[in-house]
Amino acid sequence: MSSSIWEQVVVDCEDPARLARWWAEALGYQIVFEEPDEVEIRRSKDEMPGLLFNPTPDAKTMKNRLHIDLRPDDQEAEVERLVDMGARPVDIGQHDVPWVVLADPEGNEFCVLAAKKKP
Missing domain, CATH: 3.10.180.10 (2,3-Dihydroxybiphenyl 1,2-Dioxygenase, domain 1)
Incomplete structure (x- = not known):
């Protein structure tokens, strides 16, 4: 039987670096990966799941x-x-x-x- 491991939740956003830093502070997490178009935060580098922030041109228009x-x-x-x-x-x-x-x-x-x- 095959199973999966929960790696991360992906958050589409306008400003990945800004929002990742906000959530890292809110949760006491750290940035474990950062590129101009992608930032991942986790409790620690090896602890999953993480939150991965990606840019999107679409504005949020309704409830999550x-x-x-x-x-x-x-x-x-x-x-x-x-x-x-x-x-x-x-x-x-x-x-x-x-x-x-x-x-x-x-x-x-x-x-x-x-x-x-x-x-």
């Missing part, structure tokens, strides 16, 4: 079909930190939920979940 969920120890503090870095709150019709939906500097939505309840 795939997004990242972050689970910090302190949701409120993390939302504040990410907003201070340039994220912004967005309403995608989530109504009253225990997570916060933000968008990165290019408008890609992601969620900041509440801390896991301790057993």
